[in-house]
Amino acid sequence: MHELSIAQALVTQIEEASRENGSGSVIAARIVVGGLSGVDADALRFAFPIATEGTSLADTRLDIEEDPAIIACNSCGARTTPDFPLPLCNACDSVDVTIEGGQHLTLASIEMAQ
Numbered sequence: 129m130h131e132l133s134i135a136q137a138l139v140t141q142i143e144e145a146s147r148e149n150g151s152g153s154v155i156a157a158r159i160v161v162g163g164l165s166g167v168d169a170d171a172l173r174f175a176f177p178i179a180t181e182g183t184s185l186a187d188t189r190l191d192i193e194e195d196p197a198i199i200a201c202n203s204c205g206a207r208t209t210p211d212f213p214l215p216l217c218n219a220c221d222s223v224d225v226t227i228e229g230g231q232h233l234t235l236a237s238i239e240m241a242q
């Protein structure tokens with residue numbers, strides 16, 4: 129499962145961020161998942177507890193914010209959000225598009241216990 133390796137990478141990233149913020153435990157981590165990042169938010173929600181099992185993040189809550197993809201069409205000029213995780217214009221189905229957002233998975237913030 130693709131999302132499990134992403135969740136494991138997130139665990140490493142969250143642990144590093146928490147070390148920079150002191151020694152408390154991490155209550156919650158908020159991530160932003162882009163619509164074109166290739167990551168399935170539901171699968172990631174499922175994978176996160178598996179990836180954190182036995183780590184210092186076993187009780188950490190994962191908050192996922194979905195960032196819709198925005199693509200600008202070079203054929204018809206429309207700026208749309210595709211229905212599928214594919215960079216296609218939603219107005220004319222052109223593949224001649226420029227992706228303007230929603231491509232990344234980002235760790236937005238972590239909430240630490242005092």
Ligand SMILES: [Zn+2]
Pocket residue numbers: 201202203204205206217218219220221222
């Ligand atoms: Zn178009």
